[in-house]
Amino acid sequence: MPEIVVYALEGRTPAQKEALMKAITEVTAQHFAVPAAGIVVQIVEAKADSKSKGGVPYAKRG
Known part of the structure; x- marks a missing residue:
């Protein structure tokens, strides 16, 4: 069955993550025409100082 991984910065509420x-x-x-019970979704959260875009950490992007 499908497994989907979402990478995101931390900071969302449990309710927001559950809705997603x-x-x-x-x-x-x-x-995919598969039963929902077999689908795995995982959210992997990163701290803003541990992830960057264009070499600039998200913690410094404002």
Whole structure:
């Protein structure tokens, strides 16, 4: 079954993360024609000082 990994900066509430995981599960089940019960969604959170874009840490981007 599908496994989806979402990489994001930390800071979302548990409710926001749950809503995202539910939406991803529903869309994946629909488009892949698989049961939702077999879909795994994981959110991997990074601290703003541990991730950068263009060489600038997100903690310094404002």
